[in-house]
Each structure stands twice: as structure tokens, then as C-alpha cells.
Amino acid sequence: MATAASAVLRFWPAMGRSFTKPFRREPSEAVTTSMAETAASGVMSEPKSGLKCEAVRPPTIPEASAVFDETVVEPRGIADFIEHSRELVRPDGGPPRWISPLDCGKSRLPNSPPLFFLPGIDGVGLGLIRHHQRLGKIFDVWCLHIPVMDRTPFEGLVEIVERTVRTENYVLPNSPIYLVGECLGACIALAVVARNPDIDFVLILSNPATSFSKSQLQYLSSFLDMVPEPLHVSVQYFFDALSGNTLRTSVASVEDVLPLQLGFSEIFSNSLAFLSFLSKILPKDSFTWKLKMLKSACSYVNARLHVVEAQTLVLASGRDQLFPSTEEAKRLCRILPNSRVRHFNNSGHNLFLEDSFDIVSVIKDSNFYRRSKHKDFVSDYLPLTRYEFQKFIEEYRWMDIAACPVMLSTLDDGQIVKGLAGIPSDGPAIFVGYHMLMGLELAPMVIRFLAEKSIHLRGVAHPFIFNRDSEMLMMDSTSFDYMRRMGAVPVSATSLYKLLSKKSFVLLYPGGSREALHRKGEEYKLFWPDQAEFVRMAARFGAAIIPFGVAGEDDMLELLLDYDDIIRIPFYNFLDKRINNDAVRIRTDSEGEVGKQNLHFPGLLPKIPGRFYYLFGKPIQTRGMRHELSQDREKAHKMYMHIKSEVEHCISYLKVKREHDPFRHILPRLLYQASRGFTGEVPTFEL
Known part of the structure; x- marks a missing residue:
């Protein structure tokens, strides 16, 4: 009977893998191809008896079109990492090799790019075990396994990875190559990129060991000889335990299953099991060797950082007790011209094993997923999972409570009804409306359309949201992650064309940031350009145009300082130039x-919350009008002005009708909900 490890892994020697056939070993067998044979031949010979061959590429699934992808069940907690690693840590005398979890290849998007995981000092290669299934849907995943007793030096490991990625680049010249590295693996990734500037890499680095010279680990080797085996690993383990990382990675396996007292007992048991397992992964002589390797890796990479120009995402744990990862991430961001940083303030060193961390969501939120040389914001977009949508709802639940949105729509006969019954169910469609102050209307609207109509609104957004320099100006680098997660695309005619060609539901604000950051006294005023920018594009695809208005910003915020005020502040002009x-x-x-x-950051004063009101007008059909509107610009302009007047009419209607809403302010709403339950709908004015 096969063990857990052999059931979930495919093995390849560390080499140019695309010229070979992958194979899986049985539990009694070991991969015996030597490094010398591999390097000399450049290809691998046919598998020996007892080795089962498998197809290189798994079946693919069509382009994702549903709002939610299918549910996947990931392994949870440290116990899974230990269980699936037991066979791998047995000494087999073999060289470093590539392994691919079988659960990474069940259903994959077409043209999925290759992803190579480079482990930390443990070398096992299963650091992404909690993420295998989700990664396997969008990547061709392979992990580097470094046997316990292997003594390949750092530059040797770099050469192994280098040979593989060069071969992969030869086979897939138009595909980016993802290198995901943690600790030591991050150094390997940076070294490979520095030596191969002509290859299109995407780097994801977790707590990189480039800061080893400032780490507490550098002092271990001086007194490690005095610590008896297997207690030597407790020194390293102790440092990370101080950050609470052990608790977080263990609690996933017992959460919501055991009573509190039994839960902590199980956590303690898992911690001891992990400590015992560490002694097998890193026996004393291996641990000493890895510390020396970290020192050489740090020196090697830091001398070459200036030539790394690849797209890089640095993940930094705030409670990493092994490395000063937060400060190191900031340093790397300053040096690497195409890098971004994501901070995880409550996480420890082993970020990938923590139950609260989801690498796929992080890749999506930071717009780091692409399947070709250039990012395509439409075809490369990955749909939300149910977990991500639920998380989005939780993040903005406070706004839903405060604003208690009222949604009204218009039927084909012109009747206004409560809810979204008047919204067409089939795309393409363009929702054209008024942009409230700071875009306050966005989150409640997107959530209601997804929850009630299964319609995913794809916003056409300001390029500031996608710009690296803009992100660095924000206090929180994740400020715009939710918009990218929800499928926002940079504003351009090309983006609109691609969305409509996919029959998407597009959210468009002709007034742009001029409306969302309006001046004092300009509430509910439209700032639309004179040109009929989107009408002819809509007619080209027969898209319905739904004008809509919103009201309620003046019941939520008071504008104290607008752009005209802020620009008078001394020295603000320097920041203004950086922002704009x-x-x-x-x-x-x-x-x-x-x-x-x-763009600017206005001075705002929160008010006792009022209520948000939305009115979606009667859909304006353009089907069959492509030739008519493209040839007759005056007719297109008339339709454009009609849409604008409909938006203004929707706003005026809402401003008048809200005066008759007995639950316009939050106190009556809370009293109503307290007496009738908080899950029911709060009434509004009569239509």
C-alpha cells in the first residue's frame, strides 16, 4: 500500500524537465539518477522498472466564466505537512529533484504558466501544501526537494534551478516563469533571475534570507556545538515560537473541532511533533551546513540585487523572529525597480503554513497573475471564490449596516420596483452612473449584484489603482487590493472593448475622479466629457446601457477640505506632483x-449615518444599431445626452423620495432591526 507521500507526489530529477516524462516512485523505490548523469545527458533516460509513467500535462478546463470557482478542500495545519513529508526526509542518497503534487494537476486553466517552489532551509519542498489544489488550477506547479543529507552548495542549487528554467523558457518562450521562494529559496530565486535577465520571471518571495547578516540565526553557529542533538533544532524553533507562529500553524487542525482545553492540548502535541520532526529534517550537521549556506547565499545575492528587474512581490511577516523581514522588505522594494510589498503583521516566519494565509488570493489581489509577457486584465482575471466573496462581505459589513442601501430598478414598461428585477440577466451591459464622493457607492452595489443577481460588475478604474509608485504613497499597500480582486481594469478603450467582447457587465463612470473627488457644493453634479465615448462601443457589441443614480453621500460625510483648499497648504505641491x-x-x-x-486626499468629517439610495433606469438597448450609431455621430451624441439626462433624473428622483423615508437615519433603522431582527429588510419610502 502506497504511503501518503508517494500517493500525492510526482518526482523528476533536478534538470531541464520539459524534455522528460514525469514519473512517480513507489514507496520502496528511490530515484537513483545521479546529478552527473543528468547534467551530462541533458535528458533523462526511460524510467526503470517499478516506476509508473504519467502524462506531462493534465486535462485543462475552459476559461473560467462563473462568478465563483469550485470549492477545494486544502490540507490544514502542521500535521499535514509532517504526514506528507515523512517519506521525503528518509535518506536515499539522491540529488536534489523536482516533485509535483498530484493534486496540483486535476483541472487547470489553459496556458497556465509554470510555477517553481524553492523551499527554505528545511529543503522538503512541501511548504505550499496548504495551497496545492488552488495553485494547481492556475499554475503548472513543481517544487524543489533537497534531501536531508545533500550537500550541494548554494551556487550548485542555483545552477540546478537555472538549467530547469532555461529549458522551460525554451519550450514556453511566451509564458512567464514563476519562482516562489521562502527564506533560502528566495535567495536562490533572486540569484537565478540575476543570472538570466533575458527570461520573463515573476518572483514571489516570502521572508527572504537576504537579511541573514542582520538575523539572530547568524549567531547560532558559534555555540551550536555545545547543544546536544536533537535539541539543536529547539533553538531555531524557539525563535519562531516567540512570534506565535507555531500556535497559528497548529490551531488550523483543531479549530472548531475540539473543546478549548482539548484544543490547546492538541496544539501542544502538534508543536512537540513538529519539534521532533524538525530534528529529522535538520539533523545537527545538516543544520550547521544550512547556516553556512545562508551566509553565502546572503552575500552572493546582495551583490547582484542591482541587476534584478523582474516583477517581484515580497511577502513580509511582522512577527518573524528569524529575520527582520519587515525592514528587509522595505529595503528590497527600494532596490528592485519592479517590486511590491505585502505585509502580514501578525504572521511568523513560516507564512505559507499559516491557516490565515492564502497565496492565491494574494497573487490575485496584487495583480501578479498573467499567462503571457504582458498582463491582460480581462483574460487573466481569476473569478472570486466563495471564501473570497464572503471575506469581501465581512470587510464591508460595517458599510452595509451604516448605509443600509435601498436598491430600485426600472422595468421595460417604465415601472420602478424595489430590488434588481429590472436589471437584464444577460450581458454585455454597461452601467453608467454618478460617482459619489470617494466612491462610497461601490462596495454595497457590487455586493448586492453578486449576491442577488450573480452579476459580477467589472469596474473601469483610474490607473492610479494599478500604479506601483502610487501604491508606495499609500499608508497601506493593500488599499486598492479589493478593487483589483473584484476585477477592476485600467480605464481605456481597449479594456472596454475586451470586457464587452466577453459579454461582461461593465461599471463605467464618465465623470471619473472629478466626480468622486468633487469640490465643496458640487454634490450630485455630473462632470461628463462632451464626446459620446462609450455609446458607439456599446452599439458595436449590442450592449444594453443602464443609467443609474445614487444619493446619500451628504448623509455620510461632510467635505471640509477640497482640492482648492489642500493645494494652498505649504509644500503640498511636492506631494501633488508625486500623486498626479x-x-x-x-x-x-x-x-x-x-x-x-x-487626485488628492480630501479632508472629511464623518456624520451620523444616513442611507444610500440607488435607482437603475430603464435599460437602453443598442442591439442592431451598430452601423447607425457609428456612421451618424450626431445620433450617437443624442443618445449620450439622453443617458446623461436619465442619470440626472435618477438622482433627482432619489433626493426627493428619500425625504419621505422614515428610516433614512440610522437610529430608527437600528430600533426597527432590534425589534424585528437584523436579517430582515428595512422598509423605505412608498414608490
């Missing part, structure tokens, strides 16, 4: 108020 640089400026050819698209 050439890379993010739009409508530069427009005159008047429409051209004043300067």
Missing part, C-alpha cells in the same frame, strides 16, 4: 472642469 505624475494622468486633452482630474 504622468503615468496616472487621464483626460489631459480635455478642457474645463472635466480636465481637472487631479
Whole structure:
């Protein structure tokens, strides 16, 4: 009977893997191909008896079109890592090799890029075990396994990975190659990229060991000889335990299953099991060797960082007791010109094993997933999972409670009804409306459309949201992650064309940032350009155009300082130039108020919450009008002005009708919900 490890892994020697057939070993067998034979031949010979061959590429699934992808059940906690690693840590005399979890290849998107995981000092290669299934849907996943007794030096490991990625790049020249490295693996990844600047890499680095010279680990080797085996690993383990990482990675296996007292007993048992297992992964002589390797890796990579230009995402744990990862991430971001940082303030060193961390969501939120040389915000977009949607709802539940949105729509006969019954169920469609102050209307609207109509609104957003320099100006680098997660695309005619060609539901604000960051006294005023920008594009695809208005921003916030006030603050002009640089400026050819698209952070005063009101007008059909509207610009302009007047009419209707809503303010709503339950719908004005 096969053991757990052999049932879930495929093995390849560490080499140019695309020229070979992958194979799985039985529990009694070991991969015996030597490194010398591999390097000399460049290809692998046919598997020996007892080795079962498998197909290189798994079956693919069609492009994702559903709102939610299918549910996957991932391994949970440290116990799974230990269980699936037991066979791998047995000494077999073999060289470093590539392994691929079988659960990574069940259903994969077409043209999925290769992803190579490079482990930390443990060398097992199963550090992503909690993420295998989800990664396997969007990547061709392979993990480097470094046997316990292997003594390949750092540069040797770099050469192994280098040979593999060069071969992969030869086979898939138009595909990016993802290198995911933690600790030592992050150093290997950076070294490979520095030596191969002509290959299109995407790096994801977790708590990189490039800061080893500032780490507490550098002092271990001096007194490690005095610590008896197997207690030597407790020194390293103790450092990380201080951060609470052990608790977080263990609690996943007992959460919601055991009573509290038994739960902590199980956590303690898992911690001892992990400590015992560490002594097998890192016997004393191996641990000493790895510490020396970390020192050489740190020196090697830091001398070459200046040549790394690959797209890089640095993941930094705030409670990493092995390395100063937070400070190191900031340093790397300053050095690497195409890098971004994500901070996890409550996480420890083993970030990938923590139950609260989801690497796929992080990749999606930071817009780091692509299947070709250039990011395609439409075809490369990955649908939300149910977990991600639920998390999004939880993050903005406070707004739903405070604003208690009222949704109204218009039927084909012109009747206004409560709810979204008047919204067409089939795309393509363009929702064109008024942008409230700071875009307050976005989250409640997107959530209701997903929850009630299974309609995913894809917003056409300001380029500031996608710009690296803009992200670095924000206090929190994840400020716009939710918009990217929800499928926002940079504003352009190309983005609109691609979305409509996919029959998407597009959310478009012709007033842009000029409306969302309006001046004092400009509430509910439209700042639309004169050109009928989107009408002919809608007609080309026969898209329905749904004008809509919103009201309620004046019941939520008071604008104290607008752009005209802020620009008078001494020295603010320096920040203004950084915010509104050439890379993010739009409508530069427009005159008047429409051209004043300067971004800024207004001074706002929260109010006792009122209520948000949405009215979606009667859908305007363009099907069959492509030739008519493309040839007759005056007719297209008339339709454009009609849409604008419909948006203004929706706003006026809501502003008048809300005066008759007995639950416009939060106190009556809370009293109503307290007496009738918080899950029911709060009434509003009569239609």
C-alpha cells in the first residue's frame, strides 16, 4: 500500500524537465539518477522498472466564466505537512529533484504558466501544501526537494534551478516563469533571475534570507556545538515560537473541532511533533551546513540585487523572529525597480503554513497573475471564490449596516420596483452612473449584484489603482487590493472593448475622479466629457446601457477640505506632483472642469449615518444599431445626452423620495432591526 507521500507526489530529477516524462516512485523505490548523469545527458533516460509513467500535462478546463470557482478542500495545519513529508526526509542518497503534487494537476486553466517552489532551509519542498489544489488550477506547479543529507552548495542549487528554467523558457518562450521562494529559496530565486535577465520571471518571495547578516540565526553557529542533538533544532524553533507562529500553524487542525482545553492540548502535541520532526529534517550537521549556506547565499545575492528587474512581490511577516523581514522588505522594494510589498503583521516566519494565509488570493489581489509577457486584465482575471466573496462581505459589513442601501430598478414598461428585477440577466451591459464622493457607492452595489443577481460588475478604474509608485504613497499597500480582486481594469478603450467582447457587465463612470473627488457644493453634479465615448462601443457589441443614480453621500460625510483648499497648504505641491505624475494622468486633452482630474486626499468629517439610495433606469438597448450609431455621430451624441439626462433624473428622483423615508437615519433603522431582527429588510419610502 502506497504511503501518503508517494500517493500525492510526482518526482523528476533536478534538470531541464520539459524534455522528460514525469514519473512517480513507489514507496520502496528511490530515484537513483545521479546529478552527473543528468547534467551530462541533458535528458533523462526511460524510467526503470517499478516506476509508473504519467502524462506531462493534465486535462485543462475552459476559461473560467462563473462568478465563483469550485470549492477545494486544502490540507490544514502542521500535521499535514509532517504526514506528507515523512517519506521525503528518509535518506536515499539522491540529488536534489523536482516533485509535483498530484493534486496540483486535476483541472487547470489553459496556458497556465509554470510555477517553481524553492523551499527554505528545511529543503522538503512541501511548504505550499496548504495551497496545492488552488495553485494547481492556475499554475503548472513543481517544487524543489533537497534531501536531508545533500550537500550541494548554494551556487550548485542555483545552477540546478537555472538549467530547469532555461529549458522551460525554451519550450514556453511566451509564458512567464514563476519562482516562489521562502527564506533560502528566495535567495536562490533572486540569484537565478540575476543570472538570466533575458527570461520573463515573476518572483514571489516570502521572508527572504537576504537579511541573514542582520538575523539572530547568524549567531547560532558559534555555540551550536555545545547543544546536544536533537535539541539543536529547539533553538531555531524557539525563535519562531516567540512570534506565535507555531500556535497559528497548529490551531488550523483543531479549530472548531475540539473543546478549548482539548484544543490547546492538541496544539501542544502538534508543536512537540513538529519539534521532533524538525530534528529529522535538520539533523545537527545538516543544520550547521544550512547556516553556512545562508551566509553565502546572503552575500552572493546582495551583490547582484542591482541587476534584478523582474516583477517581484515580497511577502513580509511582522512577527518573524528569524529575520527582520519587515525592514528587509522595505529595503528590497527600494532596490528592485519592479517590486511590491505585502505585509502580514501578525504572521511568523513560516507564512505559507499559516491557516490565515492564502497565496492565491494574494497573487490575485496584487495583480501578479498573467499567462503571457504582458498582463491582460480581462483574460487573466481569476473569478472570486466563495471564501473570497464572503471575506469581501465581512470587510464591508460595517458599510452595509451604516448605509443600509435601498436598491430600485426600472422595468421595460417604465415601472420602478424595489430590488434588481429590472436589471437584464444577460450581458454585455454597461452601467453608467454618478460617482459619489470617494466612491462610497461601490462596495454595497457590487455586493448586492453578486449576491442577488450573480452579476459580477467589472469596474473601469483610474490607473492610479494599478500604479506601483502610487501604491508606495499609500499608508497601506493593500488599499486598492479589493478593487483589483473584484476585477477592476485600467480605464481605456481597449479594456472596454475586451470586457464587452466577453459579454461582461461593465461599471463605467464618465465623470471619473472629478466626480468622486468633487469640490465643496458640487454634490450630485455630473462632470461628463462632451464626446459620446462609450455609446458607439456599446452599439458595436449590442450592449444594453443602464443609467443609474445614487444619493446619500451628504448623509455620510461632510467635505471640509477640497482640492482648492489642500493645494494652498505649504509644500503640498511636492506631494501633488508625486500623486498626479504622468503615468496616472487621464483626460489631459480635455478642457474645463472635466480636465481637472487631479487626485488628492480630501479632508472629511464623518456624520451620523444616513442611507444610500440607488435607482437603475430603464435599460437602453443598442442591439442592431451598430452601423447607425457609428456612421451618424450626431445620433450617437443624442443618445449620450439622453443617458446623461436619465442619470440626472435618477438622482433627482432619489433626493426627493428619500425625504419621505422614515428610516433614512440610522437610529430608527437600528430600533426597527432590534425589534424585528437584523436579517430582515428595512422598509423605505412608498414608490
